[in-house]
Amino acid sequence: MSGQEPPAAGPGGGGPAGPSGPGETAPDETPKDGAAEESEERDQPQDAWAARRDLVDHSPRTMRVGSRSGFGGGYTEGDQHGVSGGRVTGDVVMGSKTVHHWSIPGLSTAASASGEIPRATLERLAASFVTADGTFDDLVDRLRRDRVLVLSGARFTGRRTAALMLLHRVGATPVLALDRDTTPGSLADRFTARGDDGGDGTDTGAGTRTGTGPDTGRARGYVLCDLSTRRGNALRETHLLGAADRLTEQDAYAVITVGPTAVLEDDVSAADWRPPASEDVLAAHLRARTTGETAEHLLGLPDVKEFLDHGHQLREVAAFAQLLGRYAAGEVTEQAVAEFSLVSLENQVQEWFEEDETVVHLRDKAFLIALAAFDDGPYALTAELSDLLYGFLQQTENRSRVPEIPVFGTHIGKRLQLARAGRHEAEEHTEWGPVTQTKAAFHDERASLVLLREVWTGHPSARPALVAWLRRLADDGRPLVRTRAASTVAVLARTDLPSAMALVIEPWATSDRFRHRLVAVNSLTLAHHICTPNIPRILDDWSTAEDRRLRWVAVRAYALIGPERPAQALAALRDATRALYRRFGDPADPxxxxxxxARELAEAVELLLLSPAGDEVLAGLLARLDDERAVRDLSLGGFVNACRRTEGDDRRSGTPLVLSRYARAPDDDGRAAAQGISRLWREALGDPQYTGHALAVLRDWVLIASRSTATEWALAALLPTLVTTPTEHQRLSHLLRTMPGEDGNPPPEVAGRLLSTLPPR
Known part of the structure; x- marks a missing residue:
């Protein structure tokens, strides 16, 4: 998003340090001809302030550092976080993957083989089984009445356990698991057992049948998990009626579980399974394993509360209860408890990408990657760009294959269920202001980081497609898309810096397009924000590189990561400015x-002045203000640029940020900062190269003061400090007496009031 920005102050006779005119190129770049030259002219560098605004608005939640003002906005009210401040993703998420494996005895999710469920397993499940509400009793009554019940629910929500408990509640024993390859049409044929088989002719190994069926007065139970349905092979009412007849003959019951997208005829009424709360399940499992007092103690542990906050699946909750039981018995350490949440997330991500396409289709894997890049972003955009990635992945698998993207048929609920994500309505920043959109986000915000790490390091064969996709995103006209490309590369750099630099960041940084270079800037900035090592070293090297494009990237990045190391950032910017003047000589010769x-360097100082390190930056500028012309131009150009910025980017009524800082100085022991602001104002007004720009900014401040009493009071306090000589008095009094009002009107009344504050000369 690049709105109209006022011309920046910079060296060169005091005129705007803007881009070269039509037909001109940067001094050390090769001229371009024809269409390439025209394209380059359209691709102008985005104003640094606007670029930072886009970075703040569109960074993912794992890298978000506060409001626009907070993102390096040291002179503003509210959040005070620099780009390197705020919440940082630590090594616990971005470090080397922890390799652990866990299992839940008796709760295998791959219940595909036929056979009898051991009675001990049913008793153990019953001891810790809880439900979300009172509907379970209604399901029991329905099963008793209909003999067969279709239970619909998402994967890993406890639907299989619920099916077994329904059969347990009606007194069915034994309970036989049917092969999931059973089709709707062959359902009734599975319920023919009167001998020693599992209902499909498979020996159950249960021995002599006792206490089962109508011969003994005890009912048999059947459970069929994940019945396979598809278009043309739907589950019909006739299938269920036939099954019910066979079950009645046997005095048996059956529960069939299906997913939420199963193909059912309209006359088939499936019962919805709503899983209980994770906390209730964990408490029930702990009470079944330990004493009530121990269970309450374990539930109160900080690591346990954090685990529950991450929205884990019930299979993970059950496994966690196992681990806690071992912890209570002294068999495992506290560290194992603390690590379990992340380990289970890593196992889930690994499971997604190791499953074959019959379980997790390649298109679904592309969506998972896209959701990791656009976590908490607009769902439609995520789905659109996931299909783009899907095409690249197909070409990686088979170069001769023409990518095929299904236009319809993808169910948003199914996609988000697989991804363990949800959707919600929220505002999204755009060039035209905030708009409400449907967004998709992982339930566990760590998922995006873990997933990108797994894909980049665990599946290197996906890298060509991923790199091609990221390069396409960097060309997108939407700021959100370009920012998320940068944030994705930042995660890849945190995982494997050499590869990310060689494959993505360096090609962007050396591109002739400013858009690409800006994505490189944001990638390095966000990579530094999540503690990727060596980013300052890279910038230090690039700031003095022969390649002008690398120097441009370094200068932009210094402005964003500089608040945490202002002295080093200022020193690097001064060195870059000196080298610029040595190379090109007099700035008065454009x-x-x-x-x-030169403009980029001044804008970098501007952002540093408006960062949380603003006071330190101000002191650094004053300390070297009397150095050579290059350093003075850098300081004054950056300062005048900073004076143009207002809170909320509203140039008509927003309080000027530098003036706001001056007004707060007496209240926060910032007298040195106030004195420094006054001195820089006097230097800028008295320097022929900056006088015009400085007076223009003062005129804007006076116009804002005509609409804001707070601005008028702050300006009335500042103006007297700018008059130490007759020349300074004459300059300001002339401005206040003759400045036009808005739309060519006479000077506003506030100008007369401010004139009276000037000391007589």
Whole structure:
């Protein structure tokens, strides 16, 4: 998002340090001809302030550092977090993957083989079984009445356990598991057992049948998990009626579980399974394993509360209860308890990408990756760009294959269920203001980081497709898309810096397109934000590189990560400015001087001044203000640029950020900062190269003061400190007496009031 920005102050006769005019190129770049030259002219560098605003608005929640003002906005009210501040993703998520494996005895999710469920397993499940509400009794009554019940629910929500408990509640024994390859049409044939088989001719190994069926007055139970249905092979009412007849003959009961997208005829009424709360399940499992007092103690542990906050599946909750029981018995350490949440998430991500396409289709894997990049972003955008990635992945598998993207048929609920994600309505920043959109986000915000790490390091064969996809995203016209490309690469860099630099960041940084270079800037900035090592070293090297494009990237990035190391950032910017002046000579000669780079350097100082380290930056500028011309131009250009910025980016009524900082100085022991602001104002007004720009900014401040009493009071306090000589008095009084009002009107009344604050000379 790049709105109209006022011209920046910079070296070169005091004029705007803007880009080269039509037909001109940067001094050390090769001229371009024809269409390439025209394309380059349209691709102008985005204003640094607007670029930072986009980075703040569109960074993912794992890298978000506060409001626009908070993102390096040290002179603003509210959040005070620099780009390196806020919440940082630690090594616990981005470090090397912890390899652990866990299992839940008796609760295998791959219950595909036929056979009898051991009675001991049913008793153990019953001891810790809980339900979400009172509907379970209704399901029991329905099963008793109909003999067969279809239970619909998402994977890993306890639907299989619920099916077994329904059979247990009606007194069915034994309970036989049917092969999931059973089709709707062959359902009734499975319920023919009167001898020693599992209902499909398979020996159950249960021995002599006792206490089963009508011969003994005890009912048999059948459970069929994940009945396979598809178009043309739906589960029909006739299938269930036939099954019910066979079950009645045997005095047996059956529960069939299906997913929420199973193909059922309209006359088939499936019962919805709503899983109980994770906390209730964990408490029930702990009470079954330990004493009530021990269970309450375990539930109160911080690591246990954190586990529950991450929205784990019930199979993981059951496994966690196992681990806690061992912890209570002294068999495992506290560290194992603390690590379990992340380990289970890593296992889930690994499971997604190791499953074959019959379980998790390649298109679903592409969606998972896209959701990791666009977590908590608009769902439609995520789905759109996941299909783009899907095409690249298909070409990686088979170069001769033409990518095929199904247009319809993908169910949003199924996709999000697989991804363990949800959707919600929320505002999204756009060029035209906030708009409400349907967003998709992982339930566990760590999932995006873990998933991207797994894909990049665990599946290197996916890298060509992923890199091609990221390069396409960097060309997208939407700021959100480009920012998420950068944040994705930042995670890849945190995982494997050399590969990310060689394959993605360096090609962007050396691109002739400013758009690509800006994505490289944001990638390095966000990578540093999540503690990727060596980013400052890279910038230090690039700031003095022969390649002008690398120097441009370094300058932009210094402005964003500089608040945490302001002295080093200022020193690097001063060195870059000195080198610029040595290379191109007099900035007053725009035909030979690199005006664009000079503007970038001034804008970098501007952002540093408006960062949480603003006071330290201000002191650093004052300390070197009397150095050579290059350093003075850098300081004054950056300062005047900073004075143009207002809270909320509203240039008509927003309080100027630098003026707001000056007004707060007496209240926060910032007198040195106030004195520094006054001095820089006097220097800018008195320097022929900056006088015009400085007076223009003061005129804007006066116009804002005509609409804001707070601004008028702050300006009335500042103006007297700017008058130490007759020349300074004459300059300001002339401005206040002659400045036009808005739309060519006479000077506003506030100008007269401010004139009266000037000390007489």
């Amino acid at each position: 035909d030979h001087f690199d005006v664009e780079m």
